[in-house]
Amino acid sequence: MRAFVIAVFAFLYLPIALVVLFSFNAGHHASEFTGFSEQWYGKALSNPFLVEALKNSLFIASTSALLAAFCGTAAALGLQRVGARTRGVFDALLGAAIVVPGVVIGISTLVALVQLFAVVNPFLASVWPTDQPPRLALGYGSIIAAHGLFSMALVTMIVGTRLSSLDRNLIEASSDLYATPLTTFRSIVLPQIMPAVTAGFLLAFTFSFDDFIIAFFVAGAQTTLPIYVFASIRRGVTPEINAIATMVLAASVLLVLLAQWQLGRRKPSP
């Protein structure tokens, strides 16, 4: 059994290791390693389209993760204060937001937004005082909103789990000692749930940064890094893509490890 497990871990990591190795290949050919070089990283980072896509992805991921962290934490706190029926409805919707395949989220958001814009844009044009009314269109906003849906559900679940294992005695003690609800929240609840909020933020960022399929549908004229990489891959495998893949993988691994470390902090003993 041990041999099998080792083989499975090799299966999980060898292809990635190969991509990382060949991203440092001096030669152009993928079949032989001809020497160490970081030239492909230089090539990748001096590609203006790639840098633009990377900037877009960083902006979208940080904005959607930040929004998700705030709204998700608020929702988790709010759900502690409602009855079982409301909770059930929320849990079902949040579960759906996580489980529904990205393709379906992508196309349904696309359909809904295009219909919405078809109504809102003529209206804006008719009431706007100048000749250039703002035109709503697919772009940053729609990607942030669609990514935020999954991320918010994720943050709500992670923070909710932490909240339900919170020591109620501490909160009671705090209010018995005449702390205002706000003080109790700031000095008791917030420090306890903060690692979960941070972990949720990091995972939300990772999700948004890595997502291809949802952005593919709702990006409009914008390009995110995964969309750029997907388009390049279809044109052919190049060492430049290996360099990009290595950087993205390294960033993801770092963020996930950070999130795990945050979740492991002050974990209440079961």
Added chain:
Amino acid sequence: MSGPDHKSDPGNATGGQLPAGSEAAFSMRGTLLRKNLMTALLLAPATLWLVVFLVLPFVAIAIFSVGERAPEGGYQAAFTLAQYANLPARATAFWNTMVLAPVGAFACLLVAYPVAYYLALRAPERWRLILLALVVIPFWTSLLMRTYAWMYVLGGRGIPALLAYVGIEDVRLINTPGAVLLGIVYGYLPLMILPIYVSLERLDRRLLEASADLGATPLSTFFGVTLRLSLPGVMTGFSLVMILLLGEYLIPTLLGGGKVFFIGNALVDLFLQSRNWPFGSAIAITLVLVSVVVLIAANRISARLSGARRVDLI
């Protein structure tokens, strides 16, 4: 539908029993009002998000799916089931998905179970967390990049080149159903391992000892106790992987070339290329319905075999 539920709020119930008119009741009612307002404020952003970007879009594609295609592409209002009647036009995509999704999920399960078993019951304590992290990391790293890695390995300059080196020429690995299956197992293995690990880890070890003490062979202990009690985890993993596979696009596109079409490919084509939105919506609704059936079936099966359990994804 999704506002704070006043009726089942325990604080509200005690408030209602106080005699109205007294000063205490007034201040009590004020506090309760503030409490409910606070709850509503906390839940408002999430509610708005869920309604605008989950419920409304779903309603939109449901409406589209009974509409007609406008001559220039897009949507024309109508009420017809023609789009659903037209589903056999994409029979190949449905067939590929409906075959490769369960087969892929099952292949995932076969690889995942021994790993989860080892992690939960056999791994040395100090290794367990490290190994678990090594399972979780791929789950959160880009599926696009990980699938690309296999394109690289299976592609002309990868394994086939190595095989040619030892004299086996003309081996074609990429753009075959086998490559897609491999990509599926690779991509979704972590998602299958985690829930099984959770259910095995919660297993009461004394049951295993009891089974052995009562003279059961290790094999019958495994089938009678371990496997049986871990079935909720197995069903959770299987249904999650299966549902996500139903909507998979990247793996068949990158590893199946133009040869293995999934429902996901049909949807991308219908929404982004040929712009037949009503037909695409009908396919999407069908996809969601199949997912719901899979979920319900999985829930039924695991509820029958033991109590339902929640699984954390991290």
